[in-house]
Amino acid sequence: MSVYRLSCSVLFQKGIRVIRLFRVRLLLCGLLCLFLYLPVSVYSQDSQRNIFVKYIQGTIILDGKLDEPEWQTAGKGGNFWQFFPSDSARAMNNTEFRLMYNDNMLYIGIRAEAKSDNFIVSSLRRDFGGTSNDNVTLMFDTFKDGTTAFLFGMTPYGVQREVFVSGGGSQRNSFNNSWDQKWQVESTMHDDYYVLEAAVPFSSVKFREGEKTWRVQCYRWDMQTNEQSAWARVPQNQMLSSLAFMGTMEFEKPLGKSHTPFTIIPYMNTLASKDYSTDSKDSKFSIGGDAKVAIGNSMNLDITVNPDFSNVEVDDIFTNLTRFEVFLPEKRQFFIDNNDLFGSYGDAYGSANPFFSRRIGLARDASGNMIENRIIGGVRLSGKLNDRWRLGFLNMQTEEDTDNEIASNNNMMFTMQRKMFARSSLGFFAVNRQTFGDYDFLDPENEYNRVLGLDYNLASADNSWTGKFYVHKSLQPDDTKGNYSWQTTATYNPRKFKAVIDLRYVDEDFRADLGFIPRVGIFKSGNEFNYIFYPSGGKISRHSPGARAVYYWRPNMDWKQTDRTYSLLYDINLANQSSLRLNLSNEYVFLTRDFDPTRTLGAVPLPGNEDYSFNTFSVDYQSNPAKVFSFSVESEGGGYYNGHSFTAGTELTYRFQPWVLLSLNTRYDALRLPDPHADADFWLVTPKVDITFSKSVFWSTLVQYSNQRENLGINSRLQWRFAPLSDLYLVYNDNYFTKDFGPKFRSINLKISYWLNI
Incomplete structure (x- = not known):
């Protein structure tokens, strides 16, 4: 040494x-x-932009024309600022939005100028992606807290998306696209502009009765000019969706009650399946449903009985070369509303979260395999108590499955959050997983698991300071001492640089049965610094060199360092919306136990109690997503423990817009390890066809092949939205073994759900 x-x-x-x-x-x-007590700065936009929202007595007929007399006197917002490729100039094409309202409805009128009528719209499917479509989006911060908002987006074809925005809108996971609401849009397209006319019922959003002002932002993706712009100016080092940068809408008279109806969403589902590994067939008919009850203007009570999630999109498969579990997002509608109230506790980077709703409805059988565990029913209360306090309560009961040695469990979480200062918050939570009944197969230590915690989320008014502080403690039978998890992390992000410091500790005995905790018994220290350049003109919009250092120590091993990563980074964003990232890393790993990265049956694992040091280099390129044909390429190579690895991946997308979207994802991973360890060649291939016959009929087929998982899966889903938020699904699933090719599991189900307001 x-x-x-x-x-x-x-x-x-x-x-x-x-x-x-x-x-x-x-x-x-x-x-x-x-x-x-970190100093907070004032809003740094060209504050405060204001728009007057006129009250009208009648209703507006939506036709995408804005020819009613009321529109001529409505309050207007325009003169947008560029966000990309520059944030110091006015938008090239003018965008104007108008707002007015009656007792039940908020009306939105938009006129967006363009170079031509060659509008970019990748699909007619609801909840479109904002980065690959011409669109105009409005966000309403109804409680003016700068942390949550309701988003409504529209394309020139009148395709809709609604999103619940949390976390201040400043992170990639701030957008919850699974949030659904009833509202209407009509559009007309012309040679050099398009018009949007929308009506959003007040019952679709939450707000305080008697309120006279909301905060609002309107932003636009103009694909013909590769321009992003916003009404309230947003600095380019922040996200365009950041709730720190908004204007104010002033209502002519105070808002009344939202008159939110009582909603029942019943369903019926028929399912036929065959498991070829056991040569068994099954057929089921099930009924159930959800109910939504408004409590005042700001709280929701959700009830579910015998829920069925067979219509939910399948998870993306992945190649896992790490020693740890991989996070997968929640897609089930019941868990979506106000999900940030429950799911935002814990590690700011998603590596130690005390509550992860995907745990509910899944359990390990006697052999350790993860299988579905039926949810009997549940309730969830969530929303705003007032402009400072938020409340959340969730309780779900799962069914016992004695054949697979799975107990019936009650799964509960209670949370309260208080707004602090400009946009920060302090939250408390309690999670409890409690077994119901006496079971011979159940270890006493698994009768219950409880986690208590306190989180402070820092967000300054202009979002230049963000951070997270938390301390959590778990409780199990005969195990109440220690069991702590805590983190303190802060990010300072003024215009020209970004600095991050992160400290995290997870005790070896910390448990969160309803959480996502891939690593315990660690102390982590991380630091990152990036300097940002903004060239004036040219092909490069922004480029940023940076460096990162991450360390892990094991307290139970006399604080031995077990992982270390040094990285040199370079991010380049081009004016045509393409991007390039370079990453050179030096890795050090001390394996505490044997590990076979190939996961090959009978293979000799890498020996534990040894250290490994190696270097890697990676390149990632994303082309302009506005083009009919777009692609991304990733490549990584270098050392891998005591051997070498190489990764190459591509994603190809082609659109026959707006009707057909074709995509092909491929990834190849090669591991070369010295004898007697096994080599591996892993392939991941996922072609997808997405056809939108209209704005109410969709058909998508996804094929996923992975030789690491020895599975070829086919998911084909036909959806007919026959009424607002009411759907008929026909879903076909097929899975095959890949080594000795043959069928594994096959199912087909027909499901109908109807959204009924009472």
């Missing part, structure tokens, strides 16, 4: 011993105080 490495090791060990001298509670309290 070199003198340099020895010195660094000694310094790290001494530093860790110094850290251990401080009591955890004192450290956490100090960091909390630091976060609470």
